[in-house]
Amino acid sequence: MSGVIAGGWEYVIAAYAATAVVLGGYAASxxxxxxxxxxxxxxxxxGGRTT
Amino acid sequence: MAAASQGPLPKGLVAVGAVLLCIGSxxxxxxxxxxxxxxxVQRIMYVHVPTAWNAMLALTFAFVCAxxxxxxxxWKWDNxxxxxxxxxxxxxxxxxxxxxxxxxPTWGVWWDWDPxxxxxxxxxxxxxxxxxxxxxxxDPMKRAVWSAVACIVxxxxxxxxxxxxxWWNSLHQAQSTPATVSKAFHWPLRINAFGILFxxxxxxxxxxxxxxLRLRSEIAPPLPxxxxxxxDARASGSAW
Amino acid sequence: xxxxxxxxxxxxxxxxxxxxxxxxxxxxxxxTLLLFSFAIGPDSVALRQHAAGFLWLGLLLASTLSLAESFxxxxxxxxxxxxxxxxxxxxxxxxxxxxxxxxxxxMIGAALVPVMVVLYDAGTxxxxxxxxxxxxxxxxxxxxxxxxxxxxAQTRARQTLLPLLLFPLVVxxxxxxxxxxxxLILGDPMEQLRPWASLLGAFAVVQWALGxxxxxxxxxx
Numbered sequence: 001m002s003g004v005i006a007g008g009w010e011y012v013i014a015a016y017a018a019t020a021v022v023l024g025g026y027a028a029s030x031x032x033x034x035x036x037x038x039x040x041x042x043x044x045x046x047g048g049r050t051t
Numbered sequence: 052m053a054a055a056s057q058g059p060l061p062k063g064l065v066a067v068g069a070v071l072l073c074i075g076s077x078x079x080x081x082x083x084x085x086x087x088x089x090x091x092v093q094r095i096m097y098v099h100v101p102t103a104w105n106a107m108l109a110l111t112f113a114f115v116c117a118x119x120x121x122x123x124x125x126w127k128w129d130n131x132x133x134x135x136x137x138x139x140x141x142x143x144x145x146x147x148x149x150x151x152x153x154x155x156p157t158w159g160v161w162w163d164w165d166p167x168x169x170x171x172x173x174x175x176x177x178x179x180x181x182x183x184x185x186x187x188x189x190d191p192m193k194r195a196v197w198s199a200v201a202c203i204v205x206x207x208x209x210x211x212x213x214x215x216x217x218w219w220n221s222l223h224q225a226q227s228t229p230a231t232v233s234k235a236f237h238w239p240l241r242i243n244a245f246g247i248l249f250x251x252x253x254x255x256x257x258x259x260x261x262x263x264l265r266l267r268s269e270i271a272p273p274l275p276x277x278x279x280x281x282x283d284a285r286a287s288g289s290a291w
Numbered sequence: 292x293x294x295x296x297x298x299x300x301x302x303x304x305x306x307x308x309x310x311x312x313x314x315x316x317x318x319x320x321x322x323t324l325l326l327f328s329f330a331i332g333p334d335s336v337a338l339r340q341h342a343a344g345f346l347w348l349g350l351l352l353a354s355t356l357s358l359a360e361s362f363x364x365x366x367x368x369x370x371x372x373x374x375x376x377x378x379x380x381x382x383x384x385x386x387x388x389x390x391x392x393x394x395x396x397x398m399i400g401a402a403l404v405p406v407m408v409v410l411y412d413a414g415t416x417x418x419x420x421x422x423x424x425x426x427x428x429x430x431x432x433x434x435x436x437x438x439x440x441x442x443x444a445q446t447r448a449r450q451t452l453l454p455l456l457l458f459p460l461v462v463x464x465x466x467x468x469x470x471x472x473x474x475l476i477l478g479d480p481m482e483q484l485r486p487w488a489s490l491l492g493a494f495a496v497v498q499w500a501l502g503x504x505x506x507x508x509x510x511x512x
Contacts, residue, residue: 008090008091008092008156009091011092011095011152011153011155011156012080012091012092012094012095014152015095015098015099015148015149015152015153016076016080016095016098018145018148018149018152019098019102019145019149022141022144022145022148023072023141023145023247023250026138026141026254027065027069027250027254030254030257030258030261031257033258033261034257034258034260034261037260037261037264037265038260038264040264040268041264041267041268044268121508173459173462174459176455176458176459177456177459177460180452180455180456180459181456183452183455184442184443184446184452184455184456187446187447187448187452188446189447193445196508196509196511197442197509199508200438200442200505200508200509201439201442201456203501203505204435204438204460204498204501204505205459205460207497207501208460208463211463211493211494211497212462212463214463214490215462215463215466215467215490215494216462216466218490219466219470
């Protein structure tokens with residue numbers, strides 16, 4: 001492997017963008033799921049306790 | 052205390068991780084010098100290598116949770132296992148994507164059967180399959196035991212897969228993804244590595260809580276009467 | 292040891308009684324070999340080149356049927372619970388079933404060899420070595436396969452889950468078995484067969500040990 005690869009910035013940006021989208025998207029999904037579960041648990045313990 | 056703990060630690064970890072990742076990425080993109088042969092494409096390494104380290108770390112943590120669960124039969128290890136496997140699959144998928152984006156300008160093809168990336172692809176299928184298994188098993192105990200067993204078998208398989216792919220590939224081509232990064236580039240790499248580490252640690256902690264809350268409602272659903280007392284001992288207490 | 296032999300005997304007896312199904316699974320394997328040749332085209336050079344791959348892919352696909360079927364009978368009338376009540380250890384049950392599954396798969400593999408010879412013009416004089424590779428490869432398939440078949444037989448989506456779980460796991464078997472078989476068919480000037488066969492053997496050893504350790508937890512109540 002020799003020679004210089006000129007440019008290629010679109011690939012660099014694609015890679016960083018993919019990283020941001022995947023990690024950000026997954027983080028958002030975890031947060032959303034956590035909020036849903038927490039609210040559901042709060043609503044349920046308001047009506048009937050389990051512990 | 053009825054609900055799972057509400058501490059701010061996971062969100063703090065995620066925030067710190069995100070900040071570190073931004074700093075490291077900016078450094079790698081804007082400040083660090085371009086590499087001699089690969090020019091600017093090399094900058095992908097500043098996210099690719101940290102993702103690789105962390106994907107392996109997350110799946111190793113999943114393996115540890117699986118072993119601990121089989122020994123302790125404690126639900127908190129199953130909750131952590133679920134979270135860690137999901138995080139590991141996400142990171143591994145990201146790794147394959149980054150690898151393909153790196154390979155195209157470098158080798159001219161999207162996939163060059165590099166042993167590490169190929170092993171990662173196999174791991175995506177292996178651990179993704181275990182997540183699918185969890186979706187189809189209704190009995191929580193069986194689901195926990197089986198995913199722990201499957202996780203141990205899959206993880207033990209990883210070195211064998213890596214070795215066999217490496218050998219299989221070496222007979223066909225001499226290309227390999229460069230692993231070494233010279234000293235000038237260490238700092239952005241380290242910062243990003245810790246950034247992703249904090250990020251996934253925080254996300255796994257949060258995701259564990261999600262699993263714990265879901266499990267609680269599954270094995271001890273709320274009773275209609277307002278004065279009902281505790282039912283299942285295993286569901287109470289800290290489950291993350 | 293006697294528990295293992297008794298379990299083995301039980302599984303061989305069950306296989307003998309269900310031998311019609313084994314023939315059907317062989318027919319399925321042979322049909323896939325035929326389909327592969329249609330997919331590649333009537334190019335005898337290409338077919339011969341990749342014959343080993345087709346054989347092992349066909350065997351892998353057939354194994355999902357064979358392994359799933361090995362636990363079907365245990366699920367009927369709650370036979371599995373009955374077995375576990377016996378004083379035999381779960382480990383003996385596992386090894387008995389895994390050995391029986393390995394034997395069945397090896398038989399199907401050996402039966403597919405003439406099909407491969409005819410369809411792809413891909414034969415070898417080193418038949419004993421070929422049989423050895425088939426036995427080692429099917430051993431690597433049947434150990435994790437039996438473990439996962441025990442799990443998935445008790446789930447809702449058993450037909451999809453078993454291949455989904457098994458296929459990524461047995462990638463080393465596929466790589467090594469295809470390579471070894473290819474060397475036998477196309478020639479092995481650099482004596483590379485032994486290392487590939489050793490890889491198959493090492494994989495089998497690891498999987499059989501793991502399976503024996505973990506099976507008890509998989510079938511417990």
